[in-house]
Amino acid sequence: MTDSQESQTFVLVHGAWHGGWCWTRVARALRALGHTVYTPTQTGLGERSHLLGKLPIGLDTFVRDIENVLHWEDLHDVVLVGHSFGGLAITGVAESMPQRLRRLVYLDAFILGNGVSTFDTLPPALVEKLRAAAQSSCQGLGVPPPRPASLGLEREADTQFVAARLTPQPLGVYESSLRLDKPIGNGLPCAYWHCTAPSFAALEGARQWARAQADWEWRELATGHDAMVSAPELVVKHLLDM
Incomplete structure (x- = not known):
């Protein structure tokens, strides 16, 4: 790190079917530059x-997961990044702990308003299909992961890396919603990053909403949806360029 660079604290939140493992390449690069990364x-x-089915898991659980990291690690001035489904968790954390945050980055992420669940936004036939898939593969506990190719991964090494690690997404997080008293982002500096190559169709509504916000920064990344896997150098560059 040069004298002109400031050490920052990043908390990187993964999306559906993923885990903290998906940020390995980004985290390694940021830490090598002297930044703190969770x-x-x-x-x-x-x-x-192993906790799937051991306790109820809803969106409030996902929000609490991140709140507890901020609390128990005593983190402040945090750049909070949410990828894909992780966008919902960072919205919830911005509502409850804005004083701990520097800014929010929605990396090709979902955005939902107060009281709206993911299933509320989908056609009833698709909701039933997802419930049936959960029932047949996970005893109704979780939605099985998709093919890695649907996440915009093209290199065989990236596909294998992700395919070996995806796990079912808890069904309850699709059925539950955030309770928001403040506007999305809660007045914090917010950025939305659209991964364009290819564009992930399921996010079109979120992208349109984010781009219409006059005070949100908009960026486009020429890579697929799982940018932290397919283009970690590009993600790091944009994180530090803010």
């Missing part, structure tokens, strides 16, 4: 997948 895994996923 990559928590949310309840029921990754190395915490």
